[in-house]
């Protein structure tokens with residue numbers, strides 16, 4: 001018994017550290033790029049940490065008021081030392097430039113590698129999520145979640161590795177140097193640095209993050225609404241509902257702006273608080289240095305060292321508040337993307353699943369029970385059915401009686417909760433999904449075409465098929481006629497989802513696809529909207545050709561199309577209430593099929 005448990009990932013709260021770990025694990029997978037980045041950052045920062053030492057010594061040299069007499073050679077020695085310090089400062093500056101260049105080049109490669117890897121993985125996961133997940137997710141919102149998350153990785157990498165990592169290094173480095181040089185001052189600085197770190201983390205996680213999360217949820221809602229309205233533009237137009245949709249977007253955008261402003265407001269407060277704290281840190285440290293000098297416990301060189309060091313720290317920490325907010329914003333932006341990785345795929349291949357081998361195409365449903373995850377009542381309870389190999393079977397009955405559901409279960413788009421579905425005696429739960437679906441050609445009610453050429457669309461199941469095979473499939477599907485009349489023939493782009501083709505043309509392209517894949521089992525979900533009679537004839541003719549020597553299930557809405565099939569199953573509330581040929585079923589005037597046929601012939605005059 002399998003569970004369909006892949007719920008769309010909405011509102012799942014991941015911890016800050018979970019998201020950070022997600023990125024860091026991927027950094028480590030690119031050790032050379034990471035080493036180049038961190039090496040460069042380390043070198044440049046080290047050069048900066050050493051700068052106050054040299055500057056302090058330089059000031060010490062030039063502030064020696066009683067210069068030794070030239071005869072003693074002391075002046076020359078002082079000048080020599082001062083010039084050495086000047087050269088040292090130049091060298092440190094150059095090391096800083098080289099280190100930064102190396103880190104920028106390293107991080108560019110690292111970020112792009114991680115972004116590509118996450119994009120690939122996210123797409124692979126989304127593609128494999130259950131049909132239910134897709135039915136419950138807005139395409140626009142999913143696209144937004146993924147793209148926003150990918151770019152957040154770039155920002156996060158830059159902020160953490162190029163900005164915050166050197167800042168931490170400077171804080172720790174200067175504190176250590178000061179602890180050695182002037183232990184009391186070093187201790188004060190250490191305490192203030194620890195307090196600063198605690199304050200920054202608290203502000204990021206507790207103060208700003210919750211509001212940023214809400215802002216992102218509204219951003220996704222906005223993406224979903226845009227995607228939905230644009231996808232359903234034909235419906236919007238037909239009801240003249242453009243204004244209604246615009247008002248809807250306007251109201252969602254207003255809430256998004258409110259929530260986002262609040263999040264930015266808190267971000268600004270947080271940054272201001274951190275900036276004020278660093279100012280306080282500077283005043284305290286310089287004040288203490290001056291006090292020490294006054295008491296004779298420190299020389300001008302020491303004061304110059306503290307001054308330069310504090311300016312250095314101030315320079316590094318000036319934007320730390322913004323950066324911490326940026327990290328937290330990036331983490332929030334990635335939460336929904338990382339959430340996709342925490343969502344279980346719906347239908348999975350069983351352990352040791354083998355490819356399905358179809359010899360005849362016999363189908364059996366054995367005591368099947370099935371309920372959609374979002375429904376409370378099952379559609380099928382202990383449902384059993386045998387379909388002989390090579391037979392052409394129509395599934396008819398009222399709307400919602402479970403015909404399409406049966407075809408979905410046969411493709412294992414959902415797992416049954418009880419019982420088994422067998423093809424040539426093999427339980428489809430134990431074969432690979434890919435092999436199963438490759439053996440079943442589907443001509444859906446509303447075939448979806450990619451915005452690619454007609455040839456590519458026909459060859460979707462057999463991308464290596466030669467042009468002759470594609471054209472032959474199109475001929476068999478009665479699609480060749482209309483395709484060759486198009487200006488670019490088989491190279492015509494069909495528009496998003498195939499909007500540039502008529503319903504009948506799209507169906508014939510889908511039939512051509514089925515011819516090319518040459519699958520032994522065919523499911524034909526008849527379009528509910530009636531085609532014009534010429535188009536209908538062409539589709540029927542193509543279907544009749546496709547049906548030979550295959551097991552065929554036709555979900556039929558127009559009963560005239562099923563008369564000649566081998567078997568007709570009449571569905572009602574997830575049960576088969578009649579089973580026979582057109583002739584046998586019509587022989588029973590009280591029967592459901594007879595009633596449906598009479599009803600339809602009355603409707604169609």
Ligand SMILES: Nc1ncnc2c1ncn2[C@@H]1O[C@H](COP(=O)(O)OP(=O)(O)OP(=O)(O)O)[C@@H](O)[C@H]1O
Pocket residue numbers: 132135372373374375379397398399400401402403404405406
């Ligand atoms: N993804 C889904 N999630 C939840 N319920 C669903 C889903 N798809 C279909 N249903 C419900 O399952 C029932 C059977 O639907 P199904 O599509 O199998 O009917 P059908 O006989 O093919 O109808 P039609 O002739 O209108 O295509 C309906 O009540 C429908 O609302």
